[in-house]
Amino acid sequence: MASGPHSTLHVGSAAVLKLGTGLRETPPVPWSPISAGGEAQVCALGLTAHRPVLQRHVLKIRRAVRSRSPCSLELATPRKGTLLINNIFAIIPAILMGVSKVARAFELIILSRVLVGICAGISYSVLPMYLGELAPKNLRGTLGTMTEVFVIIGVLLAQIFSLQSILGNATGWPILLALTGVPALIQLLSLPFFPESPRYTLIEKGDEETARQALRRLRGCNYDVEAEMEEMREEERKEREEGRLSVLNLFTFRPLRWQLISIIVLMAGQQLSGINAVNYYADIIYTSAGVDPTQSQYVIVGSGVINLVMTVVSAVLVERLGRRILLLSGYGICGSACLVLTVALLLQSTVPELSYLGIICVFAYIVGHSIGPSPVPSVVRTEIVLQSSRTAALTVDGAVHWLTNFIVGLAFPSIQVAIGAYSFLIFTVLCILTAAYIYVVIPETKGKTFVEINCAFAKRNGVEFPEEKDVTMAEPHTPSLPSKQTSF
Numbered sequence: 469m470a471s472g473p474h475s476t477l478h479v480g481s482a483a484v485l486k487l488g489t490g491l492r493e494t495p496p497v498p499w500s501p502i503s504a505g506g507e508a509q510v511c512a513l514g515l516t517a518h519r520p521v522l523q524r525h526v527l528k529i530r531r532a533v534r535s536r537s538p539c540s541l542e543l544a545t546p547r548k549g550t551l552l553i554n555n556i557f558a559i560i561p562a563i564l565m566g567v568s569k570v571a572r573a574f575e576l577i578i579l580s581r582v583l584v585g586i587c588a589g590i591s592y593s594v595l596p597m598y599l600g601e602l603a604p605k606n607l608r609g610t611l612g613t614m615t616e617v618f619v620i621i622g623v624l625l626a627q628i629f630s631l632q633s634i635l636g637n638a639t640g641w642p643i644l645l646a647l648t649g650v651p652a653l654i655q656l657l658s659l660p661f662f663p664e665s666p667r668y669t670l671i672e673k674g675d676e677e678t679a680r681q682a683l684r685r686l687r688g689c690n691y692d693v694e695a696e697m698e699e700m701r702e703e704e705r706k707e708r709e710e711g712r713l714s715v716l717n718l719f720t721f722r723p724l725r726w727q728l729i730s731i732i733v734l735m736a737g738q739q740l741s742g743i744n745a746v747n748y749y750a751d752i753i754y755t756s757a758g759v760d761p762t763q764s765q766y767v768i769v770g771s772g773v774i775n776l777v778m779t780v781v782s783a784v785l786v787e788r789l790g791r792r793i794l795l796l797s798g799y800g801i802c803g804s805a806c807l808v809l810t811v812a813l814l815l816q817s818t819v820p821e822l823s824y825l826g827i828i829c830v831f832a833y834i835v836g837h838s839i840g841p842s843p844v845p846s847v848v849r850t851e852i853v854l855q856s857s858r859t860a861a862l863t864v865d866g867a868v869h870w871l872t873n874f875i876v877g878l879a880f881p882s883i884q885v886a887i888g889a890y891s892f893l894i895f896t897v898l899c900i901l902t903a904a905y906i907y908v909v910i911p912e913t914k915g916k917t918f919v920e921i922n923c924a925f926a927k928r929n930g931v932e933f934p935e936e937k938d939v940t941m942a943e944p945h946t947p948s949l950p951s952k953q954t955s956f
Contacts, residue, residue, distance in 0.1 A: 547598035547665045550590065555656040557587035562649025569642045577645070584648070589870065593862040600850035601665040602686060604696070605915060609786035612847030617779050620838075622651070624772040631765055670697070671704045671855045703854055703919050718860045723931045727852045727922070730910050731865045734845040737902030739872035741802050741841055742895030745880045746809075746833050753809075753830055756816060757823040771834055778838035790914040791844050795906050798840020803899030805833035806892040813889035841902075851913045851921055 561580035568576040595615065603611040626647075630636040635644040663682035670679035676697070683693040718728055750771070754764045782794055809829035816822040853861040883891045911924040926932065 547594060547601070547668055548659060548662065550594045551598065552656065552659055554587055554590045554594070555652045557583045557590070558652035559649045559656070562646045562652070566642050566646030568645070589866055592869065593866040596846050596850045597858055597862060598665055601667040604687065605917060606787065608851065609791065609847050609914060610783050612850065613779065613783035613786050613843040616843035616846060617776070617783055620772070620776045620779050624769070624776055627769050627772050631769070667700055667855055670700050699917055699919070703917075706854065706919055706922070715860045715863055718857060718864065723926065723929050724853065724857055724861070726909060726925050726928045728861060728864065730852060731849050731861055732868050733902060733905050734848060735865050735869040736872045737799070737898065738841050738845055739869060739876055740895070740898045741799065741837065741902065742806055742892065742898070743837050743842070744873065744876050745891070745895065746830060748880060749884070750830050753823070753826040757827050771831060774831060775834050775838050778835050779843055782839050782843050786844065786847065787914060790912045791848050792906060792910065792912050794840040794844050796840070796903050798836045798844070799899045799903040799906070801836025801839070802833055802841060803896045803903070805829045805836060806896040806899065809833070810889050810892045848910065848913060851918065852925065854918055854922055
């Protein structure tokens with residue numbers, strides 16, 4: 469399979485496409501003029517203390533709504549074309565946020581966050597499809613997790629830039645907000661040189677020669693692309709039995725029932741496992757351990773470094789150990805960390821030394837989430853559905869991801885006030901339930917073709933998947949049939 473410089477092209481794709489996402493995904497502190505410029509700057513903009521919180525929730529709702537957009541946009545526009553158009557929703561907000569201080573208009577920040585939400589919703593669904601379809605099966609897991617690596621790099625860069633000694637201050641925050649447009653500009657200038665998805669070109673458009681050229685460019689001139697071309701033809705033949713599915717059809721289509729449930733469980737479990745709650749509570753834990761509140765920003769950067777290192781480890785191990793082991797071990801670590809954190813928070817008033825155990829639990833949780841629950845679902849969700857249903861499935865995936873993210877962000881502060889440290893027991897239970905589902909239902913997908921993975925789900929769905937035919941000669945390709953709803 470592809471390796472060497474051509475593998476570098478795959479990873480380069482992920483770097484260009486996902487670095488900007490990380491800058492846009494930075495935790496709320498750097499975005500808030502309250503933290504960056506103090507109360508005087510807030511008043512100068514006309515903001516109240518509640519409006520930055522409103523911005524965050526508006527952003528999450530907008531992402532959930534706009535995660536449905538790829539289903540219609542992607543049908544009319546190729547993967548690469550969709551991503552190119554999507555840069556508009558990153559560059560324009562960067563400009564608006566950059567001039568918001570000069571214009572003395574907080575409305576520009578809120579409007580920009582809405583537009584950034586559109587960008588995040590579209591890229592979250594379309595980008596995994598594009599990269600998953602570019603990668604050979606022996607690099608699919610690594611490339612999928614490398615996208616998360618570059619998201620974390622973007623987050624870490626934003627955390628560094630938002631330090632008060634750099635740009636997180638009254639004069640520097642407009643520049644900080646405007647930096648999100650730089651990666652989008654780089655993507656806009658460089659993405660045209662990357663090939664279109666070969667699977668999209670062959671299966672959706674019926675253009676064999678263009679697909680073959682794209683494969684040769686990705687895999688190298690000496691690579692025999694015909695075997696991979698035939699595998700894509702085989703997938704296209706299976707899909708003729710299925711037809712193109714809309715989001716509504718997907719919920720009633722029996723051959724994809726457990727794939728859809730698995731996508732929902734993976735993405736809901738990723739958010740409901742408590743990652744945002746742990747980040748929310750981290751400052752309190754650091755302060756209780758004696759960390760000066762003004763210095764906690766450096767501890768947060770340190771946790772970002774750990775997040776990055778462990779996500780790189782996951783990218784290295786995903787094609788060696790498989791998806792299931794990383795997911796199960798990650799949820800096991802997260803659930804255990806939440807359990808011990810509960811005990812530490814309950815007893816630290818009587819045993820002050822336990823406050824240090826709380827910090828260890830936070831870092832252990834970050835390690836566990838970075839190994840499995842954070843990067844691996846983006847790989848699995850692309851692998852368990854075929855081409856014709858992938859757009860609809862990832863639309864559901866994006867909606868579930870952002871809605872559960874919103875629910876946790878909205879509900880956890882109230883839950884924490886009501887039951888205190890016991891709130892982390894909820895996440896322990898949810899981690900256990902998610903791990904149990906993965907153990908029972910989701911098969912290992914490492915090194916398998918998309919067709920083989922769907923065959924593994926066929927028995928659980930109660931359907932017979934058409935048997936693969938031995939093909940000795942390449943058959944003439946005919947484009948996919950018009951949209952229809954049938955069973956396999």
